[in-house]
Amino acid sequence: MAKLKLKTNKAAAKRFKVTGTGKLKRSKAYTSHILTKKTTKRKRNLRHAGLVDKTNEKQMKRLLPHL
Template sequence: MAKLKLKTNRAAAKRFKVTGTGKLKRNKAYKRHILTKKSTKTKRNLRKAGIVDSTNEKQMKRILPYL
């Protein structure tokens, strides 16, 4: 009997990319609106991509089986 195929969570698939070492890359929050009170330094640091925390890695890999 063949192993069942797993469904990818499409919402998550659009938001995450895999790095060369297999870590998940994500965009940072808090950069959509109310930017006037945030410092230039804060906004600049929010531009860079973040890495998914190791505590969430297992859950993310489960909903993104083929990513």
């Protein structure tokens, strides 16, 4: 009997990328609308990608077995 294949969670695959060291890169929240009340500094800092916290990394790797 063949072993079942692991499926990638497509919602997660669209939102995360893996860095060279194996960490997960994510985009930051609060960047899409109602930007007028946010300061320029705050918006500028939201541009840069963040990393997934190490407490959530195990869960995310389970959703993304082939990354």
